[in-house]
Amino acid sequence: MAHNMTHEAAENGQKSEDSVTENGTERSNVTPISPRAARELEVREGRVRAEEIFRTAEYEGEALRMGQVLRRVREALALQLTDIAKETRIRENFLMGIERMEVQTIAPGYLKAYLLTYARYLGLPEQEVVQRYTRECGGLDEVKTAAPVPKIGQIQKKATKWPLIVAGAALLAAVIAAGVTAMVMMNNAPEEPLSEAPVAVSGARDSLFEDARAETSAPVELPLEIVAVRQGWLEVRGADGTIFLSRTLAEGETYYPRLNAGWTVSTRNGGDFQWRVGDVVVGTLGPDGAQVFSVSVDEQLPLAAELLAAPTVAATEEAEPATP
Structure with a gap:
């Protein structure tokens, strides 16, 4: 009986020694992280990087335009354009054009909707994305409407166009009257006899700089x-x-x-x-x-x-x- 107890104690002591690694860390005190927890941690870190890029509009010290911000945010979130295109139903080349701010291939009226959908997918403030994109690419009619609305005190009553129409009609009538008067005066002027004298035409150049002007x-x-x-x-x-x-x-x-x-x-x-x-x-x-x-x-x-x-x-x- 004593022999058996000694043997069991020895086995327990051996197991206790086996639980200690070479650097002295007990394996029993180390809790391995699960793959799911590792992925969640990576997603959280990516979201922090994405929010920082969007807030500062910078990446590794380089200033970014809104299209480049969208691209860097997507990369920080480890997202691919192919997957985003499938889930948002936006063509991949349109998404790429939005990131490059080369949107001339997108049909008029669709760009704003695409920006809203893309920003929502990336978890970014939708209206702010459209407004910043508008400021940097304001020549596009489809995003002009996303510009900030003026305050109530700045809104003026729309002026009527009738004064301009009346003024234009009066000007046109004056021009017509002047033209008719000129024609009448020309018809009533005495006719001059035709001259049969030859007219001299100079073939010389006006100046030495004629070729330069040409x-x-x-x-x-x-x-x-x-x-x-x-x-x-x-x-x-x-x-x-x-x-x-x-x-x-x-x-x-x-x-x-x-x-x-x-x-x-x-x-x-x-x-x-x-x-x-x-x-x-x-x-x-x-x-x-x-x-x-x-x-x-x-x-x-x-x-x-x-x-x-x-x-x-x-x-x-x-x-x-x-x-x-």
């Missing part, structure tokens, strides 16, 4: 381009706010904007890009190291035409001797 008369045909002298971010917008380009261009990459269309360009560093016409450098988008917003493309055309015309004028002056 070359600069149509600057719209100039191949004006934007060239990245070093890697930098560039955004190109149309006159209605449509974003045609919004990405980082590599050094030496060229973009040809549409001319005489009211387009504008923006960049974080004006010295990263140059206006060029072929090999002729018209100038930089802005000062080196300074941010540039909504610079007009069309305003560069006269300067480019002037720079291109300067060599032509100089060559003309050398070719034609001065008149004694």
